[in-house]
Amino acid sequence: MTEATAATRSIVMERTMPHPPEKIWRALTQSSLIAEWLMENDFEARLGGRFQFRAKPMGNWNGVVDCEITAFEPPRRLVYTWKGGAVQNLGYGTALDSVVEWTLTPVAGGTRIRMEHSGFGPQNASAYETMSGGWPRVLERLEHASARQG
């Protein structure tokens, strides 16, 4: 990958797990179960439900991810928006206006899980335009990296 910001990009993860879709659906949509593997949350399991994930605050980000469920089709497909972060943060914890989509497909012996987190792109790069405190950290990292390279 040479240019992460040329267009909106997404992360796609696929795994097959030896469990029925219904069970995986529960882990994706029950607040207490979600908290065990993803993040603290007040997940509202219905189409149009609004909820928050709460992670450890990082830099200028208070750790809150605001979400809204835009597709709720048990036990096959779940989509929610994922908004949060701070423009001053580089990398993890940066401002995101993104979408997470889960697709469950029954396969022999289990379920194929596909997760797509999309919406990384130019809007993240635009963070740099307003950023005054963030770029020195990148330069610092550069300096360390070039020192290592000799």
Place this chain on the structure above:
Amino acid sequence: MNPDSGTVFRTLADPTRRSLFEQLCREGEQTVWMLTRHARISQPAVSKHLAALKSAGLVHDRHEGRERHYRAVARGLSPLVDWLGLYGAFWRDRLDRLEDLLERIDR
């Protein structure tokens, strides 16, 4: 075509170019003359470094009268941040935890 992370990295690996870029980020738009005053190298050498920064997408220039003005394009740093790598690692970790959880719970 946009510069890739290697180009941006190599361009800023040079300490003189990095300090010119930092100065532009800090001070806003500057003329070549103003930059040269701080740089302790000749004006042609400064211009050469600025040309390298420009081709890496890190500065913009404009002519005004006989002067050339430069400003930093902080957005040019964006190829250095591997968004997909960072969030990819996050999701890999969470899916591992999901798998562990599914092993633990019934049905």
